[in-house]
Amino acid sequence: MSATVLSVVGARPNFMKIAPIHQQLKKRSGISSVLLHTGQHYDAEMSDVFFDELGLSQPDVYLGVGSGTHAEQTSAIMASFEPVLLDYDPDLVLVVGDVNSTIACALVASKAHVAVAHVEAGLRSFDRRMPEEINRLLTDQLADYLFVTESSAIYNLADEGIPGERIFFVGNVMIDCLVEFLETPPKHDLLDSLALQPGDYALVTMHRPSNVDDQGSLRRVVQILDDLAAQLPVVFPVHPRTRKQMEAHGFTGELESVGDLHLINPLGYLDFLHLMARARIVVTDSGGIQEETTFLGVPCLTVRDSTERPVTIELGTNRLVPLEREDIRRHVGEIMEGGRRETTVPPLWDGKAAVRIANILEDKLA
Ligand code: UD1
Numbered sequence: 308m309s310a311t312v313l314s315v316v317g318a319r320p321n322f323m324k325i326a327p328i329h330q331q332l333k334k335r336s337g338i339s340s341v342l343l344h345t346g347q348h349y350d351a352e353m354s355d356v357f358f359d360e361l362g363l364s365q366p367d368v369y370l371g372v373g374s375g376t377h378a379e380q381t382s383a384i385m386a387s388f389e390p391v392l393l394d395y396d397p398d399l400v401l402v403v404g405d406v407n408s409t410i411a412c413a414l415v416a417s418k419a420h421v422a423v424a425h426v427e428a429g430l431r432s433f434d435r436r437m438p439e440e441i442n443r444l445l446t447d448q449l450a451d452y453l454f455v456t457e458s459s460a461i462y463n464l465a466d467e468g469i470p471g472e473r474i475f476f477v478g479n480v481m482i483d484c485l486v487e488f489l490e491t492p493p494k495h496d497l498l499d500s501l502a503l504q505p506g507d508y509a510l511v512t513m514h515r516p517s518n519v520d521d522q523g524s525l526r527r528v529v530q531i532l533d534d535l536a537a538q539l540p541v542v543f544p545v546h547p548r549t550r551k552q553m554e555a556h557g558f559t560g561e562l563e564s565v566g567d568l569h570l571i572n573p574l575g576y577l578d579f580l581h582l583m584a585r586a587r588i589v590v591t592d593s594g595g596i597q598e599e600t601t602f603l604g605v606p607c608l609t610v611r612d613s614t615e616r617p618v619t620i621e622l623g624t625n626r627l628v629p630l631e632r633e634d635i636r637r638h639v640g641e642i643m644e645g646g647r648r649e650t651t652v653p654p655l656w657d658g659k660a661a662v663r664i665a666n667i668l669e670d671k672l673a
């Protein structure tokens with residue numbers, strides 16, 4: 308009799324985390340691995356492309372919940388997940404990261420007395436205005452197995468009263484995915500089509516509500532992009548949330564007229580990885596990109612007040628900067644002058660995190 312593990316994906320940053328885990332679990336004779344997609348992200352370029360590129364099998368279950376307010380989206384996931392959970396009756400539900408799909412499925416599983424594993428547990432920004440922080444805190448309270456990527460997470464979980472025997476320091480599954488695909492050719496030759504030289508452009512991503520949802524912040528983002536494009540060519544794959552806000556606040560025309568600023572559609576995994584690995588500098592407000600740039604040794608400016616991934620600052624290439632023109636200009640200048648400090652890849656970010664997770668689950672569920 309094999310144990311059933313039901314893994315949940317929902318939003319873009321989940322796919323590259325689940326791909327290596329699902330691949331490992333499928334190899335284990337004692338485990339039957341089921342993949343469920345909530346449909347929190349649904350566009351071809353926010354979802355389908357990752358299945359195509361990462362070798363992730365099509366989901367066994369697709370809930371198709373789509374967008375909405377936090378309450379609408381979270382409750383829609385919960386209501387449609389519950390009957391599926393009861394039907395599959397898995398031994399464990401595995402969730403990753405900090406999106407609304409993560410907390411929604413963890414909560415339903417936990418109330419149905421199904422064990423929950425949380426991959427990327429214990430990360431804390433200590434900023435509860437971030438929806439992801441609420442999702443992280445609550446998911447960790449519910450989880451039976453907490454798989455962590457860095458040592459700060461172990462201390463955070465201990466402070467929140469999580470028993471040590473539930474916590475497993477396994478490394479970083481997103482880095483597993485990066486290691487696997489780093490040498491895979493991109494789908495499109497963007498360097499060529501955008502006339503960019505390796506090591507001589509900035510790659511920007513920006514989609515946090517705190518940076519793009521209000522007009523004042525978005526205006527500062529526009530000014531920063533303008534400044535940056537005066538220093539070096541800029542590529543900006545625009546997230547749908549950001550695109551919507553830019554249009555609503557009337558900034559699209561202004562941005563499109565900035566020379567050397569390439570506003571493009573969201574990219575697939577391979578194209579984005581190719582661009583990121585060759586960038587002179589990355590400017591972002593993403594969670595995962597802080598980790599990927601640290602692994603790649605590419606300087607990263609994270610436009611936020613806090614990070615839930617402090618190891619990327621302590622050991623890696625990441626620096627926090629406020630959403631202020633002067634600060635960003637100064638940091639970019641420092642990086643352009645070559646002022647780089649010694650950085651290292653954090654412990655256990657070695658491409659083997661999914662193997663460790665599968666070993667632990669196989670042992671515990673036997
Ligand atoms: C979500 C995650 C965030 C993650 C991000 C990566 C939560 C709380 N937030 O934020 O942690 O960094 O995904 O992308 O779960 N939209 C589309 N097509 C899609 C998906 C979204 O057009 O396929 C648009 C919709 O207009 C939607 C908006 O983007 O209203 C925001 O999507 P949503 O899933 O609510 O949150 P994200 O900002 O993507």
